[in-house]
Each structure stands twice: as structure tokens, then as C-alpha cells.
Amino acid sequence: MAAAVRDAHETGRPCRIVGAGGWLDAGRPVAGDPMRIDVRRALHGITEYVPGDLTLTALAGTSLGDLHEATRAYGQRLALDPYGSDEGTLGATIATASAGPSASAYGTPRDQVLGLAFVTGTGETVRAGGRVVKNVAGFDLVRLCTGAWGTLGVITEASVRLRALPVADETCQVALDTVDDSRVRSAIDGLRALALPFEAVELLDAATAGAIGLPDAPHGALLVRMTGSADVVRAMRASLATIGAASEVDPASWRRLRANAPTGSACVRFSSAHSGAGDTWATARRVAASAGGSAHLAVGRSVARVTMARAAEETDEAFANRVTVAIGRLDDFTGTVVAERLPASAWHCPVLTRRRGDAAVHARLVRGVRDAFDPGRVLNRGILGAAGGEP
Incomplete structure (x- = not known):
């Protein structure tokens, strides 16, 4: 090597x-x-x-x-x-x-x-x-x-x-009965108010819930993983009743959620302060719906992901344009926006190029670090774009 x-x-x-x-x-x-x-x-x-x-x-x-x-x-x-x-x-x-x-x-x-x-x-x-x-x-x-x-x-x-490994490991879903943003915000706030050590809580829109095989979730669902001792998991599940009716689902739902961005798809991630989780979710759902995509939110971290799959008959140009328009809807979002995977031409979307804070200071710092470790820029050259300290 x-x-x-x-x-x-x-x-x-x-x-x-x-x-x-x-x-x-x-x-x-x-x-x-x-x-x-x-x-x-x-x-x-x-x-x-x-x-x-x-x-x-x-x-x-x-x-x-x-x-x-x-x-x-x-x-x-x-x-x-x-x-x-x-x-x-x-x-x-x-x-x-x-x-x-x-x-x-x-x-x-x-x-x-x-x-x-x-x-x-x-x-x-x-x-x-x-x-x-x-x-x-x-x-x-x-x-x-x-x-x-x-x-x-x-x-x-x-x-x-x-x-x-935990003694007990259960996964439950709480199906949403509405897509109303204010009601969903209340559910997020209620879940956080429980102050319980859930291992993972993901808020899924209907498209994501359907893609990973969750039953009876036409408006989306909360997917909750509870781990720990049997008593702790039992207490967490009982507490979920204050949010909605919880039903146990296949733990493989997590594996399917992780795989719900196949090769060739586009995926953008954005986040905000915990207090803004409700607004972040509303933005994610709106962007996904406008682009024919799917969305989910890590409730504990206030990190949303929107995935857009390429249609079978869609040209490269049409897919890139659809993705670029969708990302453009994040122009007024005040948090962090990061593209995970995109069509090549969509990387030049203005929303992505503007979100670097003080670009000159950032570039100078990154360039100095890369000069120390890879002065010839031979390792993954260009993969970080202009923000990556390229000469």
C-alpha cells in the first residue's frame, strides 16, 4: 500500500x-x-x-x-x-x-x-x-x-x-395519524420530554415507512429501538403509550432503512439545533414531496435525510435537474446542509457552494493540513471540491 x-x-x-x-x-x-x-x-x-x-x-x-x-x-x-x-x-x-x-x-x-x-x-x-x-x-x-x-x-x-450486547432489544413503531406539522412537532417534543435512553428514534414519512415495509403507516411513523435490561425496555415501551399506540415490528426494519439509498440515487442531509427539530422535519417532508423522494429524521440528533431515486426512464440531465431544484428549496434553511451522493452536475448547486462560512479562512486551514499530509494532492483528488484545499 x-x-x-x-x-x-x-x-x-x-x-x-x-x-x-x-x-x-x-x-x-x-x-x-x-x-x-x-x-x-x-x-x-x-x-x-x-x-x-x-x-x-x-x-x-x-x-x-x-x-x-x-x-x-x-x-x-x-x-x-x-x-x-x-x-x-x-x-x-x-x-x-x-x-x-x-x-x-x-x-x-x-x-x-x-x-x-x-x-x-x-x-x-x-x-x-x-x-x-x-x-x-x-x-x-x-x-x-x-x-x-x-x-x-x-x-x-x-x-x-x-x-x-443488550439483554433486551426491541423495535416498535408508532404510526402517525396525521402529517400536520404542528401535531408532529408535539409528538417530537413529547418523545423528548420522556428523557429515556432510546437507542434510536427515527421519524419516517409515508414513503420511507412503505419502502422499509412498516405496516399501517399511511401518514408515516416513529421507529423506535429500545435496548438495555428487560425492565428498562419494558419501561420505555410503556412510556411510548403517551405518544401513541406502539406495536412491535421486525428489527430488520433498521437494516432496510440504512439501505434505502441505493447506488445511483441522490441523498442530502441537513440538521439544526435540537429545538428546531420540528422545523427541520417540516422542511425535509416538503423537499421530499416536491421531488418525489423520501425523508426521515433522527429525532435525537435533529438530522434529516432526503433520498431521491432515479426513475427508470429518467435521463441523466433530467435527474440532475430534479435533484438541483429540490436542493434549491433548502436555500432558506438556517442549519447545516451536506450532500452525501448526487449526480455529478448537481454538485455545483448554489445552495451547497454557499454554505461554507468564511470560505477563505476555511480553505487556508484545509490547504495547510493537506500540504502536510498530501502535498501532491494524489489522494482522492477533488472529492471534497473547492472546500478541500485543492491548489
Whole structure:
């Protein structure tokens, strides 16, 4: 791996870092004629697992599914459930800082990764962090590389913290009886007022509820995951009755929700302060309805996602135009807007290019960091766009 990157640095040829390859249409297109670096093929397997410490170290190409299987045998789990599937790799999950429904309880990859090994854009191997929870010495390169989309280095190995499997694990839905925004806001506020440690709570519009197979949800639903001791889960389920009638549903609903953005679709994520969750949901539902898409909101984090699938007979241009118009409806949204995957031409949507705060200061900071780790810009060149410190 280091030799391949070193050769790329010397020749100036860009590299496209690939994990499982299922989300290659996420992020902006990599510029030039990139050489493919297949991490999953080259780096796969667990290198150290200490169940007593609740820590595990694995090569970056190891799939999340393999990690779940290995840890389940010891009554443990890696609480990373990014959107996509368990075929996704550990390295790609960290590189993109991808998080799923359980992030409300356990945090994002930045909260769960203890240490990393990575190859910089000059071919140098760097180790950061450690393999134990208490190792926090030095500059935090782990968090710096998490979410950098491979632009600072090719992640080759990662150490993560694990969690004990819960004694009880139930999933319930509370079907909404209306799409009225004020009533839905009341439901969100009521759920938060319970102050209970739900692992995940997602508010789904009717399109999303139907796509993942939830029954009897013509107006949408709340999907709630409750984990812990049997008594705690029983208490959480009883408390849901104050919001609406709760019925147990297939736990695989979470897996289907994570996979509800297939290759070729467009997906945009936006968020606000917790107090604005109701307004964020109203915006998400409106954008999805206008574009023929689907929407859901992580209630605990106030993060909404809108997914737009490409129609079978839709041309590239027509799909890109539909997506661009939909994103344009977020122009007045006061929170954060992030595109996860888009048609190539839709990345130039003004709503996305304007949301960078002080662009000059941001670009200067990012450029300085990338100069230190990848001065030749050979790693995933262009994937972060103008905000990524390109020369």
C-alpha cells in the first residue's frame, strides 16, 4: 500500500481509494485518471481483539458484517451502523465519518475510533491514537482523519471501542395519524420530554415507512429501538403509550432503512439545533414531496435525510435537474446542509457552494493540513471540491 502511494506521489497520478465500492458515487468525482487503490482486497482481517477491554483492532478492508459476527460470539458489538449495508468496510466508514440511527446513543465514528494507521500522500506510514480507551496523548490525528474522505491518508488499520450486547432489544413503531406539522412537532417534543435512553428514534414519512415495509403507516411513523435490561425496555415501551399506540415490528426494519439509498440515487442531509427539530422535519417532508423522494429524521440528533431515486426512464440531465431544484428549496434553511451522493452536475448547486462560512479562512486551514499530509494532492483528488484545499 505504501509503495503504491509513494509511486503515485512521484509520478503525480491521482489515486481513488476504494473500500467495498458500494458508494463510489458519494462525494464529488475524483479528478484526473485515478489509479484504484482497493483497500478491501489488500487489507482484511482482525489483528487484535481483547474482549476484556472491549477493544478490537482490524485492517481497514474488513467488512462491518465480519466485525459484527466476530464480536457477537463474545456478547459484544461494534455500535457503528452507517447508511449502506454491513458489506461496507471499517476504513470507509471512518474515512467518511458515516453514522446511522444508533449514533443518537453511541455517537459517530469520531466517538468510537481509538486509533488509526494510515499511509500519507507521500507514502509514509503514520500511527495515531492507540488500542486502548485511555490512550489520549498527543495531537488528535484520529479525529482529523475521520471524515477527511481519504484526502489525508489511506487508512490501513483501526482500533475501535466495543459495547456489550443488550439483554433486551426491541423495535416498535408508532404510526402517525396525521402529517400536520404542528401535531408532529408535539409528538417530537413529547418523545423528548420522556428523557429515556432510546437507542434510536427515527421519524419516517409515508414513503420511507412503505419502502422499509412498516405496516399501517399511511401518514408515516416513529421507529423506535429500545435496548438495555428487560425492565428498562419494558419501561420505555410503556412510556411510548403517551405518544401513541406502539406495536412491535421486525428489527430488520433498521437494516432496510440504512439501505434505502441505493447506488445511483441522490441523498442530502441537513440538521439544526435540537429545538428546531420540528422545523427541520417540516422542511425535509416538503423537499421530499416536491421531488418525489423520501425523508426521515433522527429525532435525537435533529438530522434529516432526503433520498431521491432515479426513475427508470429518467435521463441523466433530467435527474440532475430534479435533484438541483429540490436542493434549491433548502436555500432558506438556517442549519447545516451536506450532500452525501448526487449526480455529478448537481454538485455545483448554489445552495451547497454557499454554505461554507468564511470560505477563505476555511480553505487556508484545509490547504495547510493537506500540504502536510498530501502535498501532491494524489489522494482522492477533488472529492471534497473547492472546500478541500485543492491548489
